[in-house]
Amino acid sequence: MHSIKSTFSHDTWVMPYLRKYKWLLVLVLFLGLMTYLSAAALMFNSGYLISEAARRPDSIIYIYVPVVLARAFGIARPVFRYSERLTSHNWVLRIVSDFRKKLYQAVETKATAIKQTHQTGDILSILADDIDHIENLYLRTVFPIVIGWLLYLFIIIGIGVFSWPVALLMALLLAVIVLVMPLISVAVNGAREFKQKQIQSQFYTSLTDEVLGLTDWVISGRYHDFMALQTKPIDEIAALRKKDHFFQWWRGLGVQVFFLLTVLTLLIWSGVAFTSTKSLANWVAAFSLALFPIVEPFLEISQGASEWPIYQQSIERVNALSNDEPEVPKQETLTVPVKTIDVNHVTFSYPGDDRVILKDVSLSIKRGEKIALLGPSGTGKSTLLKLLLGDETATNGSVTINGTPITHLQDQRAQLFGVLDQQPYLFDTTVMNNIRLGNLNATDEQVKAAIEAVELKPLIESLPDGYDTEVQESGSRFSGGERQRLSLARILLQDAPIIILDEPTVSLDPITERHLLDTVFNVLKDKTIIWVTHHLAGIDHVDQVRFLEDGAFDMQGTPKDLYHDEPRFRKLYELDAGKIE
Template identity: 45%
Template sequence: MQNKWQQDQWVRPNLKRYRKLLCLVFFLGVITILCGVGLMFVAGYLISRTATHPYNILVVYVPVLLTRAFGIGRPAFKYLERINSHNWVLKITSSLRKRLYVTLESSALFLSEQFQSGKLLGFLADDIDHLENFYLRTIFPIVVAYLTGIVLLIGLGIVSWPYALVMFVLFVIILVVIPLLSQSIQGATRVRQRELVQDSYQRLTDATFGIADWMISGRETEFVQTVRKQDEPAGKLNRKANLFEWNRDFVVKLLFGLMIMVTIGWAALALTGHQESANYATAFTLGIFPLMDSFGAVPQAAEEGPMYQESLNRLNDLSRQVKPQPVKPEHLPAPQSLQKIHFENVSFHYPKTDTDIIQQVSFTVPAGQSLAIIGPSGVGKTTLLELLTGSLVPTQGQVWFDQLPAHDLQAVADQWFSVLDQQPFLFNTTIMNNVRIGNEQATDDDVKKAIQEVGLADLVNELPDGLETDVSENGVRLSGGQRQRLALARILLQDNPVVVLDEPTVGLDPITEQQLITTINRVLAGKTMIWVTHHLQGLNHVNQIIFLENGHLKMQGTPAELYRTNERYRNLYRMDLGE
């Protein structure tokens, strides 16, 4: 554990960097608690002293002033502690998020090989928040409670060492024994709770990404069941954790009750021999109560420690990962020289998982031909596309672009691949600028020609500002088919040899869908096209179809061959037509 802490690159450097501010916050935290103790102590003395009818008001004048001082000092120091602690947290948060974003940006493609989308988003959402809470819910309450306990024990030792010794034993039970027991018993439960939450987050994210697939295949009920799969076990763990916390807090309160009884017993023996000393009996007893909030938070803070350790380990592992070096662009062939794409016995699974998402897949797509990938949701179609574009590296086999592995093209991927997906993003600018994103060197005539090719010329001519019309954020002023055609015009300007079409017609009405398919086939003739779709109708134009199921190739061939020889394909085709 100590070695891991010394190698930590996330929390430890920030604690060291802002150590002066952190020490100030700890100091203010201790002073705040001591002011609370002092307020109750002096109030107890004042109540007891005034009950004896002091002969002179000056006898209680000093306790009255101290009551005011502690009463004002407690919220004042609390306010200063909150300001400085929030300042410290904001500094730490800024540093942590900057480091995370830089790490992710420099390793984006590498990370896609290590994490599924849902897990990566859960990773982003949870880990930094956990490290922020590591201070707020673990470091601060534990350190402040320990420092306060040390100060009080020193003071009690001066007054009465036997009483201080008994209080030391009770402090150790509350601040050390119970937190360690709580961590050992509840630590694994907390980690498991977090795993279930992350799994639910991953399921929800991945299912939402493919929600159109679920709806098209009529599996809405299965979608809900998939997303809510971990609800019941998570609920059981929550109930178990809540029951343990209730019992633990009850035991802590019993120990504070014992602490009060000990104080009363000690006061009865040591402070009742003289009237002046008897006035302090109430003071010592009432001084115990402010410690409940401070000391009572320590077991909960220790219990959550393993959860923060998991986040810290994962972030440090991420920093230590060795990123693969991409091939230099000057050593790569020209995109126009592509002869074929070949999947050779390709299998893939994410690290720390045993199940292959893709299993022993092989097929070839000659340059200039088209391939349609079909199959139900969650069978690996998107993973196959990521392997094709080199975003993922096969765990077995290889994806070849002629004699070159697909992953080696990452440095020049923008020159090889164009992508048209379900929801192409349009920026809040003009039609001209949105299309020119495909090729910033394109002339106005090139843009106009591309728009003409995709069938948007009439629409543009009808607009008051023509090509200078603002489409608003994400093209909200355009219909779904018009947005897809605008994105298609970008692809024409890019003029890349490989075009990936990931469900581009989802959400369109049948007439618009057929028109878009016709346009795509016309304007992209001669390109190597890879289609991912659920619809079998409209695929008569493709050169080859493969059907994925549970990561395996179940069908492969031309549309005519499959319809003639494969009964399952014929049934799927008829179902797609609604027959």
């Protein structure tokens, strides 16, 4: 009980939707209850009908009403069942639709920082499993348990009208089924279900990580080790499921035994209470048979309860994902062209990390200016880009565009920034569709003009399918340099005033790198460019260079001035140019 209370104490996923669709839920439970009551009434009526027909076989007049009622209850049960299934799935699908929308919004809100807190497998597990688990919480736990308890109360009250001592005995016998068995299931099988969910979740995460590195497994000759890693959790899950099935068999047997005891109790009581006259004896079979149709929800109560630990973990995971959403500052709209980008005395540390990544960094970039950020790995270049884009917020200081904090301009981010990074993603669709992602309203002529600008027109038009060529997953149809040019065409179509180049040539050979940089700075000559790079190839394209060292600017100036005044810069430049052996 305490775990249930703690799970829902700060819940924003289950309880709000229970309240939102409460009347539809009431209808679902009513229809479910009426399904089993109709079935019980059918058996009750049939028991009386058979007894009365056997006692007076000479005249149908005595059994006419039971015959009509048998037909009515026989029709009512499937009608209520169909209506309950239709309504319950309608209810659940509405909730799941809201769930998925809420989940995708939560992932989108923190998409830029999610890799710092979650592995890819974690997110895939949440997207693939946890919403389905919460859906099953309603279908396999909430509905059966509530309907089972309502039937339990109905039976006890119904018997209590005739005899409270018998009703009390029935209450004790059925309590084993609706209370004791579910508690045992949670304690024994629930722990096993929870462990299985943990193994499955860890397997999801590790398998995703290992599949992403599958090439390295094969290259290193460790294919069998890779397969062994996958076999172990599969075997563990299979063993747990075997124990689960064994437990379910014994639990089902126990439920059936106690249910049989309730039937025998009812049979003995009715045999004593309704045998004083021949007409009263007709009710003996009626009362005894009425219990049989309601054994199904009683069986489902224990199974639904045993799955609660799985649902509990899923509820906690999705709440943890959405409840820690960062507070979004009030958004503003930039109505004038970008004139200046200012980094004002910025200091930054990641939460929970005492290491200072950037130390009192200041930088001013004017409209149309080209700037290169250089420095060894781990000096804060990527962090500075995140601050410029608004993915991170400075610990101290500010990042502004035209004096407006960048965090207040996130609604305009796609209109302000274009990004070309090391591995731009191309989707498994046509060249035209991939480029048009930069501007969904662009015409075919505008897309083709962008492709021509990045010097890919001859290549694309030489392909059999031309602009309708499928680029395949991750753009594998094209080389690294061609993929970068396709992404550059997308940025051209986007037509953002500020372009971020995050080491776009890091995986290219020197000749391809040189040609790509020449193309980039040529087609983006009227844009503001912030270029992160490790070396100085193509550095003559920029207006100023900033070296980051240990989180602070070490050298800064124009390429010409730095070459003249800084021996270190001159040595690096000549090394990249191949002038030093």
